[in-house]
Amino acid sequence: MAGDGSAATLESTLRDLVRTLEPGARLPSVREIVERHQVSPVTVGKVVARLSAAGVLVTRPGSGTFVAAPPARARARRPDTAWQSLVLAGRSVDLGALREAPRDPVPGTISLSGGYLHRSLQPLSALASAMSRAARRPDAWDRAPAGGLPALRSYFAEATAADVGLDDVLITTGGQNALAMAFRAIGAPGDAVLVESPTYPGALAALAAARLRAIPIPLGPDGIDPDDLRQAFARTGSQLLYCQPTFHNPTGIVLSESRRQAVLEVAHAARAFIVEDDYARHLSHDGGTTRSLLGHDVHGTVVQVTSLTKPAAPSLRVGAIVARGPVAERLQASRRVDDFFVSRPMQEAALELTSSPRWAGHLNGLKRALRDRHRILSDALRARLPEWEPVAGKGGGLYLWVRLPPNADPAEIVRRASEQGVDIESGQRFFPAEADGPFVRLSFAAAADSVALEEAVDRLAPIGAG
């Protein structure tokens, strides 16, 4: 083999080797593989972990790595499903930018990717108590109201700091479900939807699944420009804007206070809705948050989406949509048709968590932790990778959005980072159309601690401009 240190090449070599061996045969040791194929131990560890996860190898600590027995499923008779392709033709779900993510964690790799808190930042003990209190309630397994538990709807209504009540809130299974519901409720297939560029890939995937066309609006340091927005509404005839005005993913940008009112006025003049993704309300690094678009809205223009997965944990799949008027009725109806209501124990657990005194303590600690991690990662990049230029966010969120040198290829940088044992994300998938230059997104919340963040930058430093 070429001995080029590539995990992909080593993986295919090991797969070839496995094909020549019997189940249960022992693989060469890590040291032998390192010497024979001129790759680093990190690469070997990563490839072995990947092949173990795929059921090709089995690792027994202390004795070595062995060829796995073929899984029962592979031996079972598989039906001939070719006919399905014809029946389903033209109705595929376009995963779009979600296709790349999420990846399985590879042991030894430092993850700076993904949009959730590392376990070390999650309120695990408060979650455990909330879950067990919720499960002990005698009505825990009863039906829940279609809109959600009233007390939980109240919590979300209050958290908006806007003039809304619990009747305006619909409980969802997280933010992604809320976005998909909102896009389907507002848009008809073929409609144009204005989006910030770059933006959250999950929103692009939800738009594509609803057969809506994403039209990019450039994002400046103060957010989108109301004049650009006015022109885009006029040019496309769109009646929907999707945006993240507060600690935008991936850039961390905040739509300035002075532009918020203007954006609302422009949307109202176009008789357009705004889906405001307020995913980062609790992810401010200094405690300050600007009033949401919903807080300024007097026409029912804003449909706000929010979720507990970001400040708590990815599997606390509870979020909310706040909407007023016929769109709210449509959303309530679609909840009933889709799945009646959100699982009651999950709602009870979310309620227990958010009403416990530990919740405020957790949010405070989280702010400090995110601020420290943001600083540590920025400082380390400045010192060891000065050619990578973080775009200045506005003191919130989970990410550094980093501009690479002009000729860098983000896909190649991500591949090389992976070889060095660091998982990062290419910026390309955040753009609805052509990318505005080469970028990567680094999540400072995904790593275990500050030592891991510094170690990650040490590993990335040799990559430089690619």
Ligand SMILES: Cc1ncc(COP(=O)(O)O)c(C=O)c1O
């Ligand atoms: C901007 C934004 N909105 C919404 C979501 C959806 O989050 P969830 O469905 O986990 O609540 C995400 C998750 O990455 C996000 O980054």
